[in-house]
Amino acid sequence: MASPLYRPFFPLLCLTASMHSYAMDDLTLSSTELPSVLSATRLKQSPAEVPGSMTVIDRELIRATGARDIPEILRLVPGMKIGYLDGTRANANYHGTNTTEARRMQVLVDGRSVYRPGLATVDWSDIPLAVEDIERIEVFRGPNTVTYGANALMGVINIISTRPELSQGTRLKVTQGNRGVKDLYGSQGFEFGNSLARLSVFGKEDTGFDSDDDGNDFRDGRRLNAVNLLGDTTLSARQTLSWQFGAKEGANQRDNDYTVLAEPSNTAFTYDRVMSEHQANSDVTARDYFAQLHWKNDLSPSHRLEIKTYAQHMERLSQWRACDSPVVFSPELRTLYQAGNVYPRRINYILRNRGSWGDPLFAANYLVNKDGLPPELLPLVDSVVAEHAAARDGQPACWDLNENLRETRYEIEIQNTMQLADNLRTVFGGSLRYDEASSDTLFGGRVDNQIGQLFGHLEYRPHHRWLLHAGAMAEDDRLSGFSLSPRVAAHFFLRPTHSLRAVYSEAVRSPDMYENNANWTYTADNLSGPVSGSDQYYALAQGPGNLKQERMRSHEVGYNGYFHDLGLSIDIKGFYDEIRDMISQPLQIVNFVPNNNSFSRFTGAETQIDWSLTRADRLRLTYAYVDFVATNRLDQRLTARNSGSAAWLRQWPGKIDSSLIYYGADMLNERRFERLDSRIAKRFDLTSTSHLNLALTWQYRLDDEGLTWPENVFNSRSQYYLSAELNF
CATH class of the missing domain: 2.40.170.20 (TonB-dependent receptor, beta-barrel domain)
Structure with a gap:
């Protein structure tokens, strides 16, 4: 046959x-x-x-x-x-x-x-x-x-x-x-x-x-x-x-396609409740x-x-008002992102308090053992988690952005x-x-x-x-x-x-230009909320150029x-x-x-x-x-x-x-x-x-x-x- x-x-x-x-x-x-x-x-x-x-x-x-x-x-x-x-x-x-x-x-x-x-x-x-x-x-x-x-x-x-x-x-x-x-x-x-x-x-x-x-x-x-x-x-x-x-x-x-770092998980907190009600679109x-x-x-x-x-x-004009945890403007989070963009994605799970991810020590060790986070950066993880926990009883950070x-x-x-x-x-x-x-x-x-x-x-x-x-x-x-x-x-x-x-x-x-020459980040225009220090968004996606x-x-x-x-x-x-x-x-x-x-x-x-x-x-x-x-x-x-x-x-x-x-x-x-x-x-x-x-x-x-x-x-x-x- x-x-x-x-x-x-x-x-x-x-x-x-x-x-x-x-x-x-x-x-x-x-x-x-x-x-x-x-x-x-x-x-x-x-x-x-x-x-x-x-x-x-x-x-x-x-x-x-x-x-x-x-x-x-x-x-x-x-x-x-x-x-x-x-x-x-x-x-x-x-x-x-x-x-x-x-x-x-x-x-x-x-x-x-x-x-x-x-x-x-x-x-x-x-x-x-x-x-x-x-x-x-x-x-x-x-x-x-x-x-x-x-x-x-x-x-x-x-x-x-x-x-x-x-x-x-x-x-x-x-x-x-x-x-x-x-x-x-x-x-x-x-x-x-x-x-x-x-x-x-x-x-x-x-x-x-x-x-x-x-x-x-x-x-x-x-x-x-x-x-x-x-x-x-x-x-x-x-x-x-x-x-x-x-x-x-x-x-x-088009629904708002902004990737939220700290998604709401428990509406008993003010932050989670406000984020759950936030329905901005990006038409x-x-x-x-x-x-x-x-x-x-x-x-x-x-x-x-x-x-x-x-x-x-x-x-193609698209603009909306995004909201997220104040930690997205944290210098510590940017340092972690520069060390490897997988680390902020793992922190996303931590901040959701899903099961054992709610234990920062467990999560931090997971980052080290599985994802190769340098141990000297573990204090930055603790700092980001603590900053978000402190902000959950208040309003999220919100700002105008466009793509x-x-x-x-x-x-x-x-x-x-x-x-x-x-x-x-x-x-x-x-x-x-x-x-x-x-x-x-x-x-x-x-x-x-x-x-x-x-x-x-x-x-x-x-x-x-x-x-x-x-x-x-x-x-x-x-x-x-x-x-x-x-x-x-x-x-x-x-x-x-x-x-x-x-x-x-x-x-x-x-x-194309996007693949090779992107210089992608969000400018925090009209920023509101409990943001201390920098207004620089943590993620910066840059095309390799080669x-x-x-x-x-x-x-x-x-x-x-x-x-x-x-x-x-x-x-x-x-x-x-x-x-x-x-x-x-x-x-x-x-x-x-x-x-x-x-x-x-x-x-x-x-x-x-x-x-x-x-x-x-x-x-x-x-x-x-x-x-x-x-x-x-x-x-x-x-x-x-x-x-x-x-x-x-x-x-x-x-x-x-x-x-x-x-x-x-x-x-x-x-x-x-x-x-x-x-x-x-x-x-x-x-x-x-x-x-x-x-x-x-x-x-x-x-x-x-x-x-x-x-x-x-x-x-x-x-x-x-x-x-x-x-x-x-």
């Missing part, structure tokens, strides 16, 4: 054998008849020519999901793991790793990176682009630093907007449902001079998860409003200018602004020059695409980028960075059955140094639309085939990936020790099948098997060994559309996930130029687990919402 690791390869072997008998047929089929992808190498390619694995989620699929947010659409991507910190913070990780951060995926919107430079993450809820304006989502499943630079370590998601010429007229949509869902969308397409444009405005609101695992209300609702203006201007017969502007503002509910006000220009000049039918530039600014963060990015890129010969083409270019992050709390001011890139890809056909690809990205990062990321690939074509591929690539991820880049080596073999007569496309991938020098530690002020000591290895296979079974029926299946090794337990949390989806889309008589989609994963942060989504929509033609669409979306959880975390709980397994859309 074959090992489960190799079972996913059986379809590839059988399919290859079955096609051998007609491999010589139709060798001259024009590639222009095939679906194409744009994001893999910056060259327009058919799926069978891509040096890697691609998933393209088209407009029909996006609509069929009924999804209100992009991460839910990405559940259709094999190997993609979707996790939630709370109702406002989703993470998409390819093949998994850490549940709290999506540090290793480059995310683009029309070629503009929305990967935050300061915190190495993507705020999916705050992207100023409506789902209704998305034409397609292209996902390169695997490392693609060679094309898009560091941070495309495990994959690239490119979200492509519907061009304005395809969205003229007026479109109004309202969506309402349970869990506080209230969405509004409106767009107007218009023409002026040599330009076509679309103005979209939208708002989104919901209440997030209902309760935590203790049954308490969960404050994780969100509200946002956004505007997006997109246009194309024809400058001449050969030149066009695409432009886009957008802004977003909103608020994300986040989010604002985003961007402007983007993309100039294209077709110098000849075989030569195109492009220049793209954009500027964007993100603000405000502002991030800015400017980038300009030039790209040159040339068909050098019938069997040889290339794309090459370079870019300059400036990133800045500013926060008095997280960085002690401002940190900036400059990145320069040079990239190139060469595609060569020595024979009609062979396609060879080579590419490289040279990147100089002022904070992280120089890196070179290569990729080589070879395709053997069984038919023009059926190829076997072998790919080797290397990729890097640069430490973190290395994470490095990945990837090996892939696969098959991609498109059966034109059947409307059937198949992609099968086998992979072996290793990531070294990983930065996997939790980044908390009381436990800030990032290093490059972690390692992960992913081995397995993925399959995706898309079949237009009839003119009315479309079937889509995905499956991923991932066998993984991770030295850091945090990188084991969001990797499901088995995951996938099954979708059936149907067009019924009477202009009725329906979809039924199953999503499943056997292990997401040690929790099973299974959900069945259904959507039914009816179109009513009002006039020759106007129509009304009504759609009902229903999602039903087949499991009874919290979503990613135990506190992410809904009171009902069902979510439903009704949409009404008017086009005229």
Whole structure:
């Protein structure tokens, strides 16, 4: 019996054998008849020519999901793991790793990176682009630093907007449902001079998860409003200018996430009683602004020059009044923190008076024997415990703090695409980028960075059955140094639309500013309470400043085939990936020790099948098997060994559309996930130029687990919402 690791390869072997008998047929089929992808190498390619694995989620699929947010659409991507910190913070990780951060995926919107430079993450809820304006989502499943630079370590998601010429007229949509869902969308397409444009405005609101695992209300609702203006201007017969502007503002509910050193444990004391009643929240006000220009000049039918530039600014503003024991301003506690941040965490248990921890002598000896506290520092422990005990009959220390963060990015890129010969083409270019992050709390001011890139890809056909690809990205990062990321690939074509591929690539991820350059402490503004002496908070988390880049080596073999007569496309991938020098530690002020000591290895296979079974029926299946090794337990949390989806889309008589989609994963942060989504929509033609669409979306959880975390709980397994859309 074959090992489960190799079972996913059986379809590839059988399919290859079955096609051998007609491999010589139709060798001259024009590639222009095939679906194409744009994001893999910056060259327009058919799926069978891509040096890697691609998933393209088209407009029909996006609509069929009924999804209100992009991460839910990405559940259709094999190997993609979707996790939630709370109702406002989703993470998409390819093949998994850490549940709290999506540090290793480059995310683009029309070629503009929305990967935050300061915190190495993507705020999916705050992207100023409506789902209704998305034409397609292209996902390169695997490392693609060679094309898009560091941070495309495990994959690239490119979200492509519907061009304005395809969205003229007026479109109004309202969506309402349970869990506080209230969405509004409106767009107007218009023409002026040599330009076509679309103005979209939208708002989104919901209440997030209902309760935590203790049954308490969960404050994780969100509200946002956004505007997006997109246009194309024809400058001449050969030149066009695409432009886009957008802004977003909103608020994300978030409970106070300050880590209290001395949590309340006995409300007979004034301190504990006041702390138990203290319910300050740290809601986040989010604002985003961007402007983007993309100039294209077709110098000849075989030569195109492009220049793209954009500027964007993100603000995440969060401030509240924190309260804690006066000992957090104790010089003795700071000395203990400087000796090792584990010691204040142990003192946290002591101050809670939990069992034998209430005996300071026992606790102090535990610190020495287990955690290695130098014995000469034991008097400091006694002093901190005594100071807190003396303060418990009084008020806590309270002060105003914030975790405000502002991030800015400017980038300009030039790209040159040339068909050098019938069997040889290339794309090459370079870019300059400036990133800045500013926060008095997280960085002690401002940190900036400059990145320069040079990239190139060469595609060569020595024979009609062979396609060879080579590419490289040279990147100089002022904070992280120089890196070179290569990729080589070879395709053997069984038919023009059926190829076997072998790919080797290397990729890097640069430490973000937060990991490497944090200078994180809390300033005691408007301090009140029984604080004597210093007003300096005990914890100071400083980035090491010398973190290395994470490095990945990837090996892939696969098959991609498109059966034109059947409307059937198949992609099968086998992979072996290793990531070294990983930065996997939790980044908390009381436990800030990032290093490059972690390692992960992913081995397995993925399959995706898309079949237009009839003119009315479309079937889509995905499956991923991932066998993984991770030295850091945090990188084991969001990797499901088995995951996938099954979708059936149907067009019924009477202009009725329906979809039924199953999503499943056997292990997401040690929790099973299974959900069945259904959507039914009816179109009513009002006039020759106007129509009304009504759609009902229903999602039903087949499991009874919290979503990613135990506190992410809904009171009902069902979510439903009704949409009404008017086009005229």
